[in-house]
Amino acid sequence: MLTGIFSPNQCAQCKLCCNFHRSSAWETPALEPAQVFLMHELCVPLVERQDGTTSFFLDFRSEDSDEVANCPMLNPDAGCMLPRDERPFECRIWPVRVMRDSSTIVIGIYRACPAMSADCFEKLKRHTLDNLLPDILAYAKRNPRAVREFNTAYQIIWRS
Numbered sequence: 001m002l003t004g005i006f007s008p009n010q011c012a013q014c015k016l017c018c019n020f021h022r023s024s025a026w027e028t029p030a031l032e033p034a035q036v037f038l039m040h041e042l043c044v045p046l047v048e049r050q051d052g053t054t055s056f057f058l059d060f061r062s063e064d065s066d067e068v069a070n071c072p073m074l075n076p077d078a079g080c081m082l083p084r085d086e087r088p089f090e091c092r093i094w095p096v097r098v099m100r101d102s103s104t105i106v107i108g109i110y111r112a113c114p115a116m117s118a119d120c121f122e123k124l125k126r127h128t129l130d131n132l133l134p135d136i137l138a139y140a141k142r143n144p145r146a147v148r149e150f151n152t153a154y155q156i157i158w159r160s
């Protein structure tokens, strides 16, 4: 997630970004080739997402749809074990997400993040448009399969 805008304490208590229900397992982040290489080096189990990109394998122990599995890179006490620069791009910009709405690229902010006050939303929007936009568009260009379909849980802040 975007540090500096969210309080690390809020995220440490919430951890929503790094836990996945069986029904939201498709939300695991896409890994780029260097990250896939690193994960193989670390013997972290991976899977192929439906869009053909590679992501983390989630170790569900039952068929219970409410069961939650951690991202294998999450230390429940200390947070993400990956250095910030080595995290998947989707993790680095969360709760901002790049999506596709028909043939249009859109950028949205996840409104249900528990830390998302109105002030925080405005700061995040400003920061995204002023600082992150080129990186987000470059990511979408080099990883077109990883760009997900637009979802109404996100408030659009930019449209191509």
Ligand code: SF4
Residues within 6 Å of the ligand: 001, 002, 006, 010, 011, 012, 014, 015, 016, 017, 018, 094, 095, 112, 113, 114, 115
């Ligand atoms: S959902 Fe929001 S508060 Fe929770 S961990 Fe993610 S960024 Fe932090």
Ligand code: SF4
Residues within 6 Å of the ligand: 001, 017, 018, 029, 071, 072, 073, 074, 075, 079, 080, 081, 082, 087, 088, 091
């Ligand atoms: S890579 Fe890190 S930030 Fe991303 S989901 Fe896994 S634990 Fe969370």
